[in-house]
Amino acid sequence: xxxxxxxxxxLTTKVVVLREDEIVASAILxxxxxxxxxxxxxxxxxxxxxQPAMQDLECxxxxxxxxxxxxxxxxxxxxxxxxxxGIHHLYPSVRxxxxxxxxxxxxxxxxERGLLEDSATNERCASGTGVFLETMAKLMHMPLEEMAKRxxxxxxxxxxxxxxxxxxxxxxxxxxxxxxxxxxxDIIAGIHTSMATRVGGLAKRVGIREDVALTGGVARNVGxxxxxxxxxxxxxxxxxxxxxxxxxxxxxxxxxxxxxxxAV
Amino acid sequence: xxxxxxxxxxxxxxxxxxxxxxxxxxxxxxxxxGAMYYDIVANSFRKVRDARDEGQPLVAHTIFxxxxxxxxxxxxxxxLEGMCEITARVNGMEDVFSAAKSAGFATEICSAHRLVxxxxxxxxxxxxxxxxxxxxxxxxxxxxGDYLVKQYDRPGFYLDRPYRYDxxxxxxxxxxxxxxxxxxxxxxxxxxxxxxxxxxxxxxxxATELFREICELxxxxxxxxxxQHMIEMCLAQLLISGAPELVEFYRGIRDEVKVAVxxxxxxxxxxxxxxxxxFFYPAHIWKLLDAMQNEYGAVIVTEPHLTPWADGEIDPGRxxxxxxxxxxxxxxxxxxxxxxxxxxxxAEEYKAEGALYWAHIGCRQTCATTRIIKDALLERGIPTxxxxxxxxxxxxxxxxxxxAKLEEFFELLDERK
Numbered sequence: 001x002x003x004x005x006x007x008x009x010x011l012t013t014k015v016v017v018l019r020e021d022e023i024v025a026s027a028i029l030x031x032x033x034x035x036x037x038x039x040x041x042x043x044x045x046x047x048x049x050x051q052p053a054m055q056d057l058e059c060x061x062x063x064x065x066x067x068x069x070x071x072x073x074x075x076x077x078x079x080x081x082x083x084x085x086g087i088h089h090l091y092p093s094v095r096x097x098x099x100x101x102x103x104x105x106x107x108x109x110x111x112e113r114g115l116l117e118d119s120a121t122n123e124r125c126a127s128g129t130g131v132f133l134e135t136m137a138k139l140m141h142m143p144l145e146e147m148a149k150r151x152x153x154x155x156x157x158x159x160x161x162x163x164x165x166x167x168x169x170x171x172x173x174x175x176x177x178x179x180x181x182x183x184x185x186d187i188i189a190g191i192h193t194s195m196a197t198r199v200g201g202l203a204k205r206v207g208i209r210e211d212v213a214l215t216g217g218v219a220r221n222v223g224x225x226x227x228x229x230x231x232x233x234x235x236x237x238x239x240x241x242x243x244x245x246x247x248x249x250x251x252x253x254x255x256x257x258x259x260x261x262x263a264v
Numbered sequence: 265x266x267x268x269x270x271x272x273x274x275x276x277x278x279x280x281x282x283x284x285x286x287x288x289x290x291x292x293x294x295x296x297x298g299a300m301y302y303d304i305v306a307n308s309f310r311k312v313r314d315a316r317d318e319g320q321p322l323v324a325h326t327i328f329x330x331x332x333x334x335x336x337x338x339x340x341x342x343x344l345e346g347m348c349e350i351t352a353r354v355n356g357m358e359d360v361f362s363a364a365k366s367a368g369f370a371t372e373i374c375s376a377h378r379l380v381x382x383x384x385x386x387x388x389x390x391x392x393x394x395x396x397x398x399x400x401x402x403x404x405x406x407x408x409g410d411y412l413v414k415q416y417d418r419p420g421f422y423l424d425r426p427y428r429y430d431x432x433x434x435x436x437x438x439x440x441x442x443x444x445x446x447x448x449x450x451x452x453x454x455x456x457x458x459x460x461x462x463x464x465x466x467x468x469x470x471a472t473e474l475f476r477e478i479c480e481l482x483x484x485x486x487x488x489x490x491x492q493h494m495i496e497m498c499l500a501q502l503l504i505s506g507a508p509e510l511v512e513f514y515r516g517i518r519d520e521v522k523v524a525v526x527x528x529x530x531x532x533x534x535x536x537x538x539x540x541x542x543f544f545y546p547a548h549i550w551k552l553l554d555a556m557q558n559e560y561g562a563v564i565v566t567e568p569h570l571t572p573w574a575d576g577e578i579d580p581g582r583x584x585x586x587x588x589x590x591x592x593x594x595x596x597x598x599x600x601x602x603x604x605x606x607x608x609x610x611a612e613e614y615k616a617e618g619a620l621y622w623a624h625i626g627c628r629q630t631c632a633t634t635r636i637i638k639d640a641l642l643e644r645g646i647p648t649x650x651x652x653x654x655x656x657x658x659x660x661x662x663x664x665x666x667x668a669k670l671e672e673f674f675e676l677l678d679e680r681k
Contacts, residue, residue: 055326078672081679115679118647119672 002052003059003258005082005250006039006073008066011102011130012217013038014247015046017057018255021089025051028243059254060262062247065104073221077242077253079246080108080119086249087213088114090239095209098199098228098236100218100246102130105199107206114252120205126161128198130218132165139172140184151188151223158182158190168194192227198232213237215245270509274311274355274388279352282306282500287666300513301496315340316390321452324392326409326415328594329423329468330587331544332468332506333441336461337448342392343375343503344412346519348383349656353547359491360386361657374626375656377408385416393417394451396444398423401597403628421447428553429592437588445584462580464506469578471505472590478575479566481521483614487538487563488521491553495545498570522524536561537677540611540619540646542637543569548658549622549666560674565614568607569596569630600633604640611646618677619648624655647680649673 007014007161008031017025031038039062039071043054062073063082070076079099087097097108103126107117122128137144160173162165172191175182182190194200203212212234214225219242230234239245286302315322323334324342334341352360357379364382365371366472371378383389393419397409406422423440425449426433445456477499482489497517524530545553556562572593578586597601611615617645619641623631638648651669654660 078668078675079673081675118642120650121669152470181599 001058001258001262002056003061003251003254004043004046004065005058005169005247005252006042006060006062006070007079007082007244007247007250007256008035008062008064008070009037009101009246010065010104012243013042013064014151014243014244015042016251017052018248018251019044019052023248023251026241026244026247035066036071038066039070039072056081060139061250061254063250065235070209075161075257076251080106081116081119082249082253083108083215084110084116084247084249085114085252086245086247087215087239089248089252090215090245091211091237094211094213094237096203096206096212097245098203098212098214099216100129100199100214100224101216105129105202105216107203107210109206116208120130122202128195130216131259132195133191133218133221133224134141135165135169136172136188137168137177140188141144141170147188147191148221148223150185151192152226154185154189155183156186156189157193158186160187160190188223189227192221192224192232195224196231197229199228203232208234210234211237211246213239215239215242217226217243266468270387270389270391272388272390274332275309275390278351278354278569279306279309279313280345280662282309282350300509300516301500303503303511304500304513307509307611308341308343309347309350311340312390314344315342321394322390322392322413323394323448324389325395326397326405327368328399328591329396330441330506330590331502331504331617332461332464332583332587333448333456335506336458336503337452337454338463339448339452341503342389342642344380346499346502348380348389349376349547351388352379352383352656355388357656357658360388365495371628374402374404375626375654376626376676377664378446379656380408381411381678384412392418394447395420396423396447397421397585398425398585400403400591400594402627415680419451425591425597429595429602434592437591438584441584441587451636458583461583462663464585465578465580465586467511468586469580470511471501472573472576472578473513474511474518475501475571476520476574476576478514478518479571481525482516482565484525485538485615486528486532486535488524488529488531489517490531491564492550493517494564494567494570495550495553500565511588531563532557532561534561535563537674538563538565538615538617540565540607540614540616542621542643543627544655544660545622546624546653546655546661549653549663552663552666552670555667560670562670562674564620565616566610568603568610571610572596574600597629602634603633604637607637608620608640608644611641611644616646617680618673619646620673621650622655623649623650623652624652625652625660645680647673647676649676 002019003158004017013029013031015027025046027042060073061075062070063079067076084233087094099106105122107120111117137147160171175187214236219238279295282302282305291300293636320340322340327345360382363385369378395413399406576593
């Protein structure tokens with residue numbers, strides 16, 4: 001049985017193709033343009049020559065903010081339930097998932113069958129999302145990857161607001177221009193701590209129960225991940241391709257839909 | 265800053281809008297009950313607007329001050345929180361919030377109170393002859409009363425309801441109500457006619473019994489009542505408790521619901537989700553209530569914050585004691601345990617399978633109990649969606665965002681079936 005899931009996020013579109021339990025194709029596309037076109041391009045990236053073809057797919061499920069703009073998807077599902085299914089497919093022991101994407105942060109609680117029990121999403125402010133880190137990286141005049149590693153070398157943690165991304169920006173600027181300036185690594189550690197406080201707070205609203213996974217593009221930020229571990233007091237499970245978990249979950253959901261149809 | 269210039273033309277607009285909505289509802293509604301709510305609102309605004317011209321004393325009051333006493337003395341009640349919110353919504357909420365901000369009210373303060381302060385500061389409400397306020401439902405209500413007395417430079421009376429419900433507390437509150445009667449008599453120059461109060465209390469008794477009957481009928485499966493009706497019933501009670509029009513309204517709803525229950529007919533063709541809801545829905549979300557039932561088959565079976573009077577008893581022969589006990593029926597404004605017991609009991613009686621918690625950002629006490637209630641319900645297998653929102657400010661969370669969260673929650677409920 002060949003199925004696919006597509007996750008249309010704020011900045012990227014992700015596709016995962018499953019044959020039974022195995023991921024046979026995937027793609028991550030920096031999205032531009034309207035939903036259906038992005039979706040088709042993402043499938044084009046995933047299903048290159050030698051890969052299965054679109055018409056071989058028995059079911060497609062769409063998730064993410066753009067899920068309603070994929071007319072060829074047989075079903076649309078909310079992100080939280082796809083995240084639950086996706087992480088359960090990879091790590092059945094996970095009970096809490098924290099997904100930090102470009103513009104959203106979602107915490108999901110799932111049960112032993114991978115079904116959604118509870119969720120919470122960031123409201124009102126980008127200070128717990130990837131956009132916040134990107135803004136800070138620009139402010140620090142360094143690539144995100146470098147910023148991620150440098151916080152691990154910090155000797156102290158600069159105080160940076162976790163209430164608002166704009167306030168945080170102002171505080172970072174004042175740290176840089178202080179006399180003497182706050183060490184760069186300490187500022188970066190402060191940025192990560194600020195974000196971890198925000199994200200950790202959201203996770204605690206749902207409740208922490210091990211195992212806890214971190215997914216989304218921001219999971220690749222090793223500095224942030226370690227800081228979040230300190231905040232939560234747990235070791236985080238981080239998949240190899242953390243951006244694909246929701247799309248994987250959508251594919252798992254597609255498999256369920258296809259199986260239901262076959263049983264009828 | 266004192267309120268100097270009054271512009272009561274804003275109330276004309278409210279009356280006009282409410283009359284229009286009443287006409288539309290009558291055209292849509294197959295029954296009288298459903299159509300009466302906007303008539304009640306329009307009428308209440310008309311009376312407040314015209315009180316001075318008609319030589320009637322006007323008393324502005326905060327939520328849960330017993331309007332029965334006011335009706336018994338032919339005083340026009342002016343329910344501040346509800347009427348200021350409606351006036352602001354019809355005439356321009358941003359102007360009102362802006363006025364409140366200019367007077368130093370931070371945006372973190374509950375928007376319901378900022379709307380009262382802002383509407384008053386804009387001069388959009390008539391100058392009342394007196395104020396009556398209490399510590400229901402929060403300490404901010406208490407301070408709002410203090411503030412308004414200064415702004416309008418009018419006499420005021422504060423009603424102090426104790427935190428815990430016991431016989432001493434009831435007697436204490438009876439004394440408070442006696443003192444309120446003295447205050448009303450003093451500033452109006454009229455004596456309370458206790459026979460008239462008995463008549464008013466008889467209407468209150470009938471309304472309470474109808475309310476209880478409606479709550480009982482709502483336990484039926486499938487759910488027989490439109491999602492929006494309970495909030496309308498609650499607001500109508502806050503406006504005109506003790507008036508015959510409230511009895512008529514409740515009777516209309518009761519008849520509608522009874523017919524549905526007797527016929528085994530549900531509100532929606534396919535009832536999919538039976539939900540409890542907590543606290544007040546933001547006003548700009550009301551239209552979502554219809555979408556919930558019509559598009560998703562999600563019916564609201566009960567609202568523990570809005571149904572406190574279902575267990576009440578009114579004895580017209582003991583008016584002040586009845587009003588005192590009625591005030592204590594608001595269990596969510598006292599110790600948590602009695603409210604939690606009510607929630608869990610109703611979850612079972614109404615066969616709820618999910619709950620929505622409208623976590624109004626400005627309400628400390630409601631938000632403080634979110635997790636406790638959520639965990640208690642989850643132990644009974646009932647998940648809760650907590651929706652961070654603002655009671656009055658539509659810019660805090662949009663209808664679309666709320667709809668997206670609801671869709672996600674309904675998926676969760678599907679998976680649990």
